[in-house]
Amino acid sequence: MSKAILYDATLCIDCKLCEQACAERNHLPYNDTVAAEQVQSAHKYTVVLAKGDKFMRRLCMNCDDPTCASVCPVGAMRKTKEGPVIYEEARCMGCRYCMVACPFGVPKYQWNKVLPAVCKCDMCADRVLAGKMTACAEVCPTGATKFGERDELIAEAKQRLHDNPGNYVNHIYGLDEVGGTSVLLLSSLPFETFGYRTDLVREPLPLFTFRVLSRIPDLVGLGGVLLGGVWWITNRRSKVAAAEGKTNADEKEK
Amino acid sequence: MKQRLMRFTLWKVVFFAIMAAGLYATVLRFTRGLGASTNLSDRFPWGIWIGFDVLCGVMLAAGGFTLMAAVHIFHIERFKPIIRPTVLTAFLGYLLVCVALMYDLGRYYRIWHPLVMRNPHSVMFEVAWCVMLYTTVLALEFAPIVFERLRLEKPLRILRAVSIPLVILGVILSTLHQSSLGSLYLIMPNKLYPLWYSPLLPVFFFISAIGIGLAMTIFESYMSSKYFHRQLELPLLSELGRILAVVLSVYAVLRFEDLYHRGALKLVLQPRYETYLFLLEVVVGLLLPIAMLFRRRIRESTGGLYLAAVLTVLGFITNRLNVSITGMEGAAGLHYIPKWTEMAVTAMIIAGGFALFGLATKYLPIFPEKGEPAEAAAVVVRRRAVEQQPVAGD
Ligand code: SF4
Ligand code: SF4
Numbered sequence: 001m002s003k004a005i006l007y008d009a010t011l012c013i014d015c016k017l018c019e020q021a022c023a024e025r026n027h028l029p030y031n032d033t034v035a036a037e038q039v040q041s042a043h044k045y046t047v048v049l050a051k052g053d054k055f056m057r058r059l060c061m062n063c064d065d066p067t068c069a070s071v072c073p074v075g076a077m078r079k080t081k082e083g084p085v086i087y088e089e090a091r092c093m094g095c096r097y098c099m100v101a102c103p104f105g106v107p108k109y110q111w112n113k114v115l116p117a118v119c120k121c122d123m124c125a126d127r128v129l130a131g132k133m134t135a136c137a138e139v140c141p142t143g144a145t146k147f148g149e150r151d152e153l154i155a156e157a158k159q160r161l162h163d164n165p166g167n168y169v170n171h172i173y174g175l176d177e178v179g180g181t182s183v184l185l186l187s188s189l190p191f192e193t194f195g196y197r198t199d200l201v202r203e204p205l206p207l208f209t210f211r212v213l214s215r216i217p218d219l220v221g222l223g224g225v226l227l228g229g230v231w232w233i234t235n236r237r238s239k240v241a242a243a244e245g246k247t248n249a250d251e252k253e254k
Numbered sequence: 255m256k257q258r259l260m261r262f263t264l265w266k267v268v269f270f271a272i273m274a275a276g277l278y279a280t281v282l283r284f285t286r287g288l289g290a291s292t293n294l295s296d297r298f299p300w301g302i303w304i305g306f307d308v309l310c311g312v313m314l315a316a317g318g319f320t321l322m323a324a325v326h327i328f329h330i331e332r333f334k335p336i337i338r339p340t341v342l343t344a345f346l347g348y349l350l351v352c353v354a355l356m357y358d359l360g361r362y363y364r365i366w367h368p369l370v371m372r373n374p375h376s377v378m379f380e381v382a383w384c385v386m387l388y389t390t391v392l393a394l395e396f397a398p399i400v401f402e403r404l405r406l407e408k409p410l411r412i413l414r415a416v417s418i419p420l421v422i423l424g425v426i427l428s429t430l431h432q433s434s435l436g437s438l439y440l441i442m443p444n445k446l447y448p449l450w451y452s453p454l455l456p457v458f459f460f461i462s463a464i465g466i467g468l469a470m471t472i473f474e475s476y477m478s479s480k481y482f483h484r485q486l487e488l489p490l491l492s493e494l495g496r497i498l499a500v501v502l503s504v505y506a507v508l509r510f511e512d513l514y515h516r517g518a519l520k521l522v523l524q525p526r527y528e529t530y531l532f533l534l535e536v537v538v539g540l541l542l543p544i545a546m547l548f549r550r551r552i553r554e555s556t557g558g559l560y561l562a563a564v565l566t567v568l569g570f571i572t573n574r575l576n577v578s579i580t581g582m583e584g585a586a587g588l589h590y591i592p593k594w595t596e597m598a599v600t601a602m603i604i605a606g607g608f609a610l611f612g613l614a615t616k617y618l619p620i621f622p623e624k625g626e627p628a629e630a631a632a633v634v635v636r637r638r639a640v641e642q643q644p645v646a647g648d
Binding site: 100115209 | 284287294323327328362365371372375378379380382429438442443
């Protein structure tokens, strides 16, 4: 049973309690300077963006079929069946392919450290696996960030869109973006306003590489036979050449 | 004589200056971290160490597998005299790619992790394995030259016995990772600019690797004639130029068909930064060399052929940089300019490569006909080439 977060921007009051709770849970410093930063970074995994009196959270979408997990050569990123996409620092070699590939630009790097790690929201994996809700959902005073079963949250989001169509852009962001995500967003402003791309493909991105990678074993077999065959066919000429090469070597000896 | 000596010392000064700058940058990189020593950022995590050192480095070493396949599998024996310098270049190229990776990886000491931690869905995982295995293959292909020098007969015989399977393995591994470097970007259809993003990226990278292999062979032969007074006969190189023209044409047609079918061709009319770099890549680095190589007069002149080869190489370098940097800047919303440290490290790696090449040619039988005892062999090689001229020519 996959868990999810539903964030309804129309209920958000920009109290930034979620930012603070997130920092605490991840043992990161939090103060006014950090609070004022409007970008996600290695020391700020979630951020409440403000455009006038409208707000929008950004956090790792914890994709159903995560691009980051698919590209990581050492399997440091992994999707749990409960929903969170987790990161195992001890595996990571810092190639940063996950950062380049993530369609939402989520993973951040500790650029200032000599031995850096990738940083991203992991949907409070330890808490969720222990049956609790995420830290951000727990502190949210208005219910703008809500934690629950993904199916139920989708039904609820649809209900809200149905009941108050004038309040919302008619779209549940994350329902089918790159194959669906564990974070679902509702907003009254177009999602692009806050840097959420709406032109993303609807199928999981890992498919794009899998289509090619899955052909490799066949190609190796075919290529081996083909090359070996060509060599065998032209081999006679090689024997002639080898004889000639021997003469060369003999001449060298002299 | 005196002039030559001065030129020699000048180059030495340049070389040591590059090395000094590179070493200083190295210290910065490993004591202060990537943030202090590069212009990389969360929005732009891959810079020239990946875009140039790794992508172009691997590409430029493609001569190794192209020539190995031509000589040992297709038995086009007349290219044999240049096989050693080419294998040496490829081997050095891959070693240097690994060195560059050590700079780029945040946790370089875990570079071996893909050996034991597997994610077969990752293109990077596949590239890591292929590069590792292929570097080993290249080392084994290069080893006979060293053994020959040291007169170690037994290992030499063992290596000779497995040489054909080794060559086949090498060609397959190269095919895989040359194309996979293109596949790296397949997963970013929404990020890479449509002039470069294509489901055919792996195919493009592979075909261009073959083209580069040929162009680099021409280029290297010219260079070695200049500095080591040894080169292939022109008809032979012209023949390579002829093959190169065909390979480039196939590549160009595929590129344009692909752009057309994806509806991206109209982007060429937009006055954008990306457009200019695309035109530079395609017009100067692709169409121009094709036009040159199809003209017999140019193809059969040393200067013309050399120029066409250099344009091809520069064109594909531009292509790799466009894919890895230009094409990614739009989505990142910034312009990336490498920091001096990034360039210093790159320059040091390149200079190191040249130095190693020079050393190897000095102490190893890379150009077998150099020096006194090999004089006779040289005559044979030349005579054979002359005999084959009717075939090589029209
Ligand atoms: S949003 Fe990015 S980092 Fe988060 S799970 Fe999806 S691909 Fe991974
Ligand atoms: S940076 Fe680390 S987590 Fe990201 S893809 Fe590379 S190894 Fe995996």
